[in-house]
Amino acid sequence: xxxxxxxxxxxxxxxxxxxxxxxxxxxxxxxxxxxxxxxxxxxxxxxxxxxxxxxxxxxxxxxxxxxxxxxxxxxxxxxxxxxxxxxxxxxxxxxxxxxxxxxxxxxxxxxxxxxxxxxxxxxxxxxxxxxxxxxxxxxxxxxxxxxxxxxxxxxxxxxxxxxxxxxxxxxxxxxxxxxxxxxxxxx
Amino acid sequence: xxxxxxxxxxxxxxxxxxxxxxxxxxxxxxxxxxxxxxxxxxxxxxxxxxxxxxxxxxxxxxxxxxxxxxxxxxxxxxxxxxxxxxxxxxxxxxxxxxxxxxxxxxxxxxxxxxxxxxxxxxxxxxxxxxxxxxxxxxxxxxxxxxxxxxxxxxxxxxxxxxxxxxxxxxxxxxxxxxxxxxxxxxx
Numbered sequence: 001x002x003x004x005x006x007x008x009x010x011x012x013x014x015x016x017x018x019x020x021x022x023x024x025x026x027x028x029x030x031x032x033x034x035x036x037x038x039x040x041x042x043x044x045x046x047x048x049x050x051x052x053x054x055x056x057x058x059x060x061x062x063x064x065x066x067x068x069x070x071x072x073x074x075x076x077x078x079x080x081x082x083x084x085x086x087x088x089x090x091x092x093x094x095x096x097x098x099x100x101x102x103x104x105x106x107x108x109x110x111x112x113x114x115x116x117x118x119x120x121x122x123x124x125x126x127x128x129x130x131x132x133x134x135x136x137x138x139x140x141x142x143x144x145x146x147x148x149x150x151x152x153x154x155x156x157x158x159x160x161x162x163x164x165x166x167x168x169x170x171x172x173x174x175x176x177x178x179x180x181x182x183x184x185x186x187x
Numbered sequence: 188x189x190x191x192x193x194x195x196x197x198x199x200x201x202x203x204x205x206x207x208x209x210x211x212x213x214x215x216x217x218x219x220x221x222x223x224x225x226x227x228x229x230x231x232x233x234x235x236x237x238x239x240x241x242x243x244x245x246x247x248x249x250x251x252x253x254x255x256x257x258x259x260x261x262x263x264x265x266x267x268x269x270x271x272x273x274x275x276x277x278x279x280x281x282x283x284x285x286x287x288x289x290x291x292x293x294x295x296x297x298x299x300x301x302x303x304x305x306x307x308x309x310x311x312x313x314x315x316x317x318x319x320x321x322x323x324x325x326x327x328x329x330x331x332x333x334x335x336x337x338x339x340x341x342x343x344x345x346x347x348x349x350x351x352x353x354x355x356x357x358x359x360x361x362x363x364x365x366x367x368x369x370x371x372x373x374x
Contacts, residue, residue: 116302118234
């Protein structure tokens with residue numbers, strides 16, 4: 001398809017705020033109709049997340065407080081890339097091990113989700129982790145979290161009840177279940 | 188469960204950037220161990236999105252360019268709330284009508300997704316729209332988009348192939364399919 005009718009082309013980028021995590025830019029773009037328009041963009045270096053699934057069909061979620069929304073959330077293990085060019089798989093392996101103590105024999109990329117592309121560059125690569133072995137956890141010093149193990153089907157029920165609301169977690173759990181059910185259908 | 192072991196409590200908030208769309212704040216929080224720490228937060232007034240599903244099992248997606256990720260994306264119809272206290276259902280009805288020309292007899296809340304709660308307050312309420320009637324579209328002047336109708340099952344296949352990557356869209360389509368399959372199982 002011809003996308004030139006849709007495409008916005010940036011011709012100027014200016015840094016508005018350079019924080020320790022957030023980097024905010026103002027872009028000027030040329031719209032398909034030739035007009036120019038401003039776009040405020042949060043530049044994020046990206047992240048990786050993991051849906052660990054045990055042989056018995058359970059998964060392991062992280063219970064933590066998110067001050068942005070003042071809620072305790074249930075989320076799949078995840079963390080930011082160290083650098084924008086870090087391989088997300090390396091990040092996923094590290095975060096899984098740090099937050100849960102798990103190592104995996106098999107890591108399968110489920111997707112790389114665009115969390116909120118209207119104003120943010122963030123992509124989160126989400127992996128399905130299988131063939132799990134337990135080691136010890138060592139979370140970051142300023143991370144406070146609980147681990148909650150539950151059947152994947154129960155996690156899906158919690159999504160449908162509105163009890164699990166984190167975007168990457170909904171995507172990861174529902175896609176993991178779809179992959180596993182397609183694998184079973186083929187077996 | 189006792190969440191005080193997890194909870195971060197903000198004691199200071201400072202505006203860093205006040206843009207036309209983005210509002211960025213720096214919060215100082217007290218961590219569960221008593222230490223204080225900074226949190227950079229994008230304050231967003233929220234949005235609403237809609238998964239329209241026709242009687243024949245097809246859905247309608249919006250094809251548009253997202254300059255933040257320089258990609259043409261397939262997304263469910265969506266838009267920002269007019270005000271932080273707008274009822275997301277009113278916003279969903281308006282955006283569905285503006286972007287697709289559709290009105291719906293039934294709107295069912297699927298969830299309110301936290302798009303990226305690590306640094307952003309954004310919530311997107313996602314509705315399943317059924318009993319659809321077609322009117323004319325009238326998108327915003329600076330919105331350039333195509334409409335693509337396809338079976339919901341094909342949209343799910345596109346998610347699994349990594350062709351649909353927008354977070355709210357993955358959540359909305361997979362949750363809509365789950366609701367419809369549970370409805371069929373009960374019928």
